[in-house]
Amino acid sequence: MKLKLNLDYIENFVSPSDLASFDDRLNAAYTALLDGSGKGNDFIGWRDLLINYDKDEFARIKLAAEKIKKNSEVLLVIGIGGSYLGARAAIEFLKSPFYNNMKKDTPDVYFLGCSISSDELYEVMQLCEGRDVSVNVISKSGTTTEPAIAFRIIRGMMEKKYSKDELKERIFITTDKCRGTLKSFADREGYETFVVPDDDGGRFSVLTAVGLLPIAVCGIDIDKIMLGAQNARANYLEKGTESDACKYAAVRNALYQSGKKIELLCSYESAFRYMTEWWKQLYGESEGKDGLGIFPASVVFTTDLHSMGQYIQDGERTLFETVVMQNGAKNIVNVPYDEENLDGLNFIAEMPVTEVNKKAFLGTLLAHNDGGVPNIVIEYETRDEETFGEMVYFFEFACGISAYILDVNPFNQPGVEAYKKNMFALLGKPGYEELGKELRSRIENIK
Amino acid sequence: MKLKLNLDYIENFVSPSDLASFDDRLNAAYTALLDGSGKGNDFIGWRDLLINYDKDEFARIKLAAEKIKKNSEVLLVIGIGGSYLGARAAIEFLKSPFYNNMKKDTPDVYFLGCSISSDELYEVMQLCEGRDVSVNVISKSGTTTEPAIAFRIIRGMMEKKYSKDELKERIFITTDKCRGTLKSFADREGYETFVVPDDDGGRFSVLTAVGLLPIAVCGIDIDKIMLGAQNARANYLEKGTESDACKYAAVRNALYQSGKKIELLCSYESAFRYMTEWWKQLYGESEGKDGLGIFPASVVFTTDLHSMGQYIQDGERTLFETVVMQNGAKNIVNVPYDEENLDGLNFIAEMPVTEVNKKAFLGTLLAHNDGGVPNIVIEYETRDEETFGEMVYFFEFACGISAYILDVNPFNQPGVEAYKKNMFALLGKPGYEELGKELRSRIENIK
Numbered sequence: 001m002k003l004k005l006n007l008d009y010i011e012n013f014v015s016p017s018d019l020a021s022f023d024d025r026l027n028a029a030y031t032a033l034l035d036g037s038g039k040g041n042d043f044i045g046w047r048d049l050l051i052n053y054d055k056d057e058f059a060r061i062k063l064a065a066e067k068i069k070k071n072s073e074v075l076l077v078i079g080i081g082g083s084y085l086g087a088r089a090a091i092e093f094l095k096s097p098f099y100n101n102m103k104k105d106t107p108d109v110y111f112l113g114c115s116i117s118s119d120e121l122y123e124v125m126q127l128c129e130g131r132d133v134s135v136n137v138i139s140k141s142g143t144t145t146e147p148a149i150a151f152r153i154i155r156g157m158m159e160k161k162y163s164k165d166e167l168k169e170r171i172f173i174t175t176d177k178c179r180g181t182l183k184s185f186a187d188r189e190g191y192e193t194f195v196v197p198d199d200d201g202g203r204f205s206v207l208t209a210v211g212l213l214p215i216a217v218c219g220i221d222i223d224k225i226m227l228g229a230q231n232a233r234a235n236y237l238e239k240g241t242e243s244d245a246c247k248y249a250a251v252r253n254a255l256y257q258s259g260k261k262i263e264l265l266c267s268y269e270s271a272f273r274y275m276t277e278w279w280k281q282l283y284g285e286s287e288g289k290d291g292l293g294i295f296p297a298s299v300v301f302t303t304d305l306h307s308m309g310q311y312i313q314d315g316e317r318t319l320f321e322t323v324v325m326q327n328g329a330k331n332i333v334n335v336p337y338d339e340e341n342l343d344g345l346n347f348i349a350e351m352p353v354t355e356v357n358k359k360a361f362l363g364t365l366l367a368h369n370d371g372g373v374p375n376i377v378i379e380y381e382t383r384d385e386e387t388f389g390e391m392v393y394f395f396e397f398a399c400g401i402s403a404y405i406l407d408v409n410p411f412n413q414p415g416v417e418a419y420k421k422n423m424f425a426l427l428g429k430p431g432y433e434e435l436g437k438e439l440r441s442r443i444e445n446i447k
Numbered sequence: 448m449k450l451k452l453n454l455d456y457i458e459n460f461v462s463p464s465d466l467a468s469f470d471d472r473l474n475a476a477y478t479a480l481l482d483g484s485g486k487g488n489d490f491i492g493w494r495d496l497l498i499n500y501d502k503d504e505f506a507r508i509k510l511a512a513e514k515i516k517k518n519s520e521v522l523l524v525i526g527i528g529g530s531y532l533g534a535r536a537a538i539e540f541l542k543s544p545f546y547n548n549m550k551k552d553t554p555d556v557y558f559l560g561c562s563i564s565s566d567e568l569y570e571v572m573q574l575c576e577g578r579d580v581s582v583n584v585i586s587k588s589g590t591t592t593e594p595a596i597a598f599r600i601i602r603g604m605m606e607k608k609y610s611k612d613e614l615k616e617r618i619f620i621t622t623d624k625c626r627g628t629l630k631s632f633a634d635r636e637g638y639e640t641f642v643v644p645d646d647d648g649g650r651f652s653v654l655t656a657v658g659l660l661p662i663a664v665c666g667i668d669i670d671k672i673m674l675g676a677q678n679a680r681a682n683y684l685e686k687g688t689e690s691d692a693c694k695y696a697a698v699r700n701a702l703y704q705s706g707k708k709i710e711l712l713c714s715y716e717s718a719f720r721y722m723t724e725w726w727k728q729l730y731g732e733s734e735g736k737d738g739l740g741i742f743p744a745s746v747v748f749t750t751d752l753h754s755m756g757q758y759i760q761d762g763e764r765t766l767f768e769t770v771v772m773q774n775g776a777k778n779i780v781n782v783p784y785d786e787e788n789l790d791g792l793n794f795i796a797e798m799p800v801t802e803v804n805k806k807a808f809l810g811t812l813l814a815h816n817d818g819g820v821p822n823i824v825i826e827y828e829t830r831d832e833e834t835f836g837e838m839v840y841f842f843e844f845a846c847g848i849s850a851y852i853l854d855v856n857p858f859n860q861p862g863v864e865a866y867k868k869n870m871f872a873l874l875g876k877p878g879y880e881e882l883g884k885e886l887r888s889r890i891e892n893i894k
Contacts, residue, residue, distance in 0.1 A: 008893045116804040295758065302561075315742065342631070343590055426806040
């Protein structure tokens, strides 16, 4: 396995007997996830999809990616939540947070339809000026407000740039297999479609066409990603409740029960930033319900040791850290020797920067432990496709188990509807007239 | 004033008498900040510096920015924590999160020395290949590990690219006025220097040379920024404890006392993302001590309504939101009319996207209020320099007051030293031998 879980740095906080007290709940959670008898069991497709996936569609994803690489300088990915976070995380992690600035033979990728910002829409259109563009719209229903608005605007831009026939080579729709607005639209226009599976929630969909098409466009090897996830799956099935994923699920529940209400996902690489955003959706949306759930937050060290570090060391003692540490690098840079040694750094001259980072990590572990902060540690060697696939499956599998231990449905998100309903009502959407009246009168009374 | 504070959406959570119970502490805090009698009073230079600043240096900042604009395609800013967050926040907010991708007549700006990532260092050097580069190193002492490592490496790169005389036009040092490694080095090499003031902590330094030089390089009007901050200062002095800054400070303490332990800074513009990072350092580092402090976290809506939205609506009821809402835009895009209306969006056809965003904001306010989440609202019109300056001063002033109400020293950060000491010891820095031995044996015993 590429990931190594290390629980040495929680031992002062969670005793073996504390942990053992979760055994029954862990066993029940594991059984429920495996035999599909748990809450939300209509949405556990992700558990086996990386084995059972549609091989023909997978081949089409690669072909479409090749086409986009050849004919485009920019790929616009239009989607929100689970429809963009996984792909963005993969691209930053496996390529670079500077991907769009790098010299390369693959297109720039910009994400749209994940906000309602006028400036963002305008600025991204500016970035497309004079350049060849393809579009991948990702929406199960086709009616989610944010991506639907962006697609209306971007369709206009594309129709000005290209003929109807050219658009068939440039617009790709990832949506429901047979129903919905986007599916009918794509069929009529002759746009190629890919499937958002029925039994997979958005936040569990990065290893389907939802994530894989934009990822493949960047020249990332999606076979290796699937292999990493498959290895994880095989391992977790073989090891049962002794797997690292199950241990992580149990330990974070034990910490939560002991009063640690905030989990900080920490890394030491800025390339990991969007992995933490993906993880926050995965855990926040899966567990944050019924008045329960660990609050997921994130930091990138060492930079945020000079920002959130003070709080972590000395603030309220209600948090724990899960540190995802990369030991190697794609490119090893050494600290240069400097004869004058004005900055006093010669004691680390010729040392690889990775080694300095590792010592910062170990020093921080001990410091935060001393400050009363338990640390779960996950180590990996470098940013490669197999590691990414394994990590995705690790966090997904652990998330299902963890939410079952907490006794909440990991696979729904009823709370996301509340703002949408209010927004529709305030925008005057037909069918929401009563609610609109009520909300407007509330706002007026408040003011 | 450009910012409008609206406390209507906390009224169900904090009663007037709850708030009034903070009056004495607020008065005392205000007095302490104004007469300089509070904790950490050596570091309240920021309070008046925007009036008393060194006008000659300010003029030199502008000249240096012009020089860099003319001779460079890339500016590398080397600094960590308060030495980069403010500038990065300003550039993304006032220019664009896509600034480095935009066609423009100002240099790209990359931030280095804010991590110990080998890949990041390597990738940024790649981005400099074949391009003209200037460097601004920002470090009070010159010995902070992260920027010192980066500067050693980047000096090597620059010395290969340029002659000694050319380097004098390309390396700018922001450091202590008279002491320290970087100051001596700069003087000897003939590099222009700017001052990190003595009486200003890093997180309060964006309106000094620390932030202003990189900001000016991007073509942002730093006079207007200062004007915005000056207006805020005049207003807060005139209004006393009735100012918006004081109200914000009191309200967040009242919420904290009522059990709201997490403050989420929310915006509806991705351009605001680094403003939230700047804010997290400001509040986390100022208040997170002595086992106290609101945990600062952030989200960008509507995107994170499809990620953290579920938790906010339905998770543990220990959080409140501070929403910074932008009502206008630099560029107004409308939702196009579509005769076919496949996506059903014609009920908002021809509506400005800013208006849709506003309704999403109002709908979310009400939904989160109904879910038990108090909302402090701060509104502004658009992303301009005056607004930025005012916002910086608003949050800084409120932060000082807020920490005094909490009875902690807003201006120190003792907890940041813990990881540094351990890191030095593990790296074998002379003078840390004993601690090194102790830590290594702890790590071995753990493993």
